[in-house]
Amino acid sequence: MTGIDKIAASIEESGRAAAEEALAGARREAEAFSAAEAARGEAERAALTQETEARCRSIAERAASGAALQTRRAVLAEKQRLLGETLERARQAALNLPDEAYFELLLRMAGRYALKKSGEAAFSARDLKRMPKDFPGKLDAAAGKAGGSLAVSREAQAIDGGFVLIYGGMEENCSFSALFDANREDFLDAARAVLFGEG
Numbered sequence: 455m456t457g458i459d460k461i462a463a464s465i466e467e468s469g470r471a472a473a474e475e476a477l478a479g480a481r482r483e484a485e486a487f488s489a490a491e492a493a494r495g496e497a498e499r500a501a502l503t504q505e506t507e508a509r510c511r512s513i514a515e516r517a518a519s520g521a522a523l524q525t526r527r528a529v530l531a532e533k534q535r536l537l538g539e540t541l542e543r544a545r546q547a548a549l550n551l552p553d554e555a556y557f558e559l560l561l562r563m564a565g566r567y568a569l570k571k572s573g574e575a576a577f578s579a580r581d582l583k584r585m586p587k588d589f590p591g592k593l594d595a596a597a598g599k600a601g602g603s604l605a606v607s608r609e610a611q612a613i614d615g616g617f618v619l620i621y622g623g624m625e626e627n628c629s630f631s632a633l634f635d636a637n638r639e640d641f642l643d644a645a646r647a648v649l650f651g652e653g
Contacts, residue, residue: 537642545634549615557589560617561596567628570601573621579610581617 551559564575575593577585590606597604604619611618613629646652 533646537646541634541638541642545614545630548630553584553586556615557586557592561589561592563616563628563633564593564604565596565599567619567626568597568600568602568604569619569621569626571621572603573597573605573619574607575604575617575619576607576609576611577617578613578615581615582606582608582610 548556548559560581585606593604593606607620611629613627614631616629616631616633619626619628
């Protein structure tokens with residue numbers, strides 16, 4: 455082998471070694487890049503998975519909270535309906551008492567609401583027609599226990615039941631509707647306690 459051949463072989467050998475080293479370096483860079491990209495992709499996938507799971511949990515929690523609120527509202531509306539019906543039934547039951555029990559109730563009411571002065575008690579047309587003959591005297595006696603006196607007014611009032619007390623120009627509405635309205639919250643509290651164990 456001549457000197458030129460040796461030089462050419464040496465150059466070729468050096469070039470081949472440099473090429474192999476460059477190729478190995480390129481492979482290492484490609485593998486490192488590929489590993490880095492895979493790690494970055496895995497990190498993005500994990501982050502997106504966490505974000506998706508968090509969104510799903512949030513949606514599920516909002517849906518559960520909304521459903522619970524709807525349920526509470528429906529239960530409350532039904533309770534209110536039942537309480538209203540119970541109150542109306544109680545009022546109707548008072549109106550539909552047998553005459554003797556009804557007028558006894560009116561006497562107890564007169565004893566409670568009569569003032570210590572002279573006045574009149576006005577009743578509905580229905581009550582004036584069915585009033586027992588001895589009721590006016592009993593009414594005055596009940597008012598007398600409270601320190602006053604009451605006469606039965608012959609002028610009918612547009613009320614459902616009960617009476618309106620009239621003292622000069624002042625009137626106190628003691629009709630069942632007025633009393634139930636005025637004491638509605640107390641009645642509802644009592645009904646709630648009985649019906650639902652609340653209060």
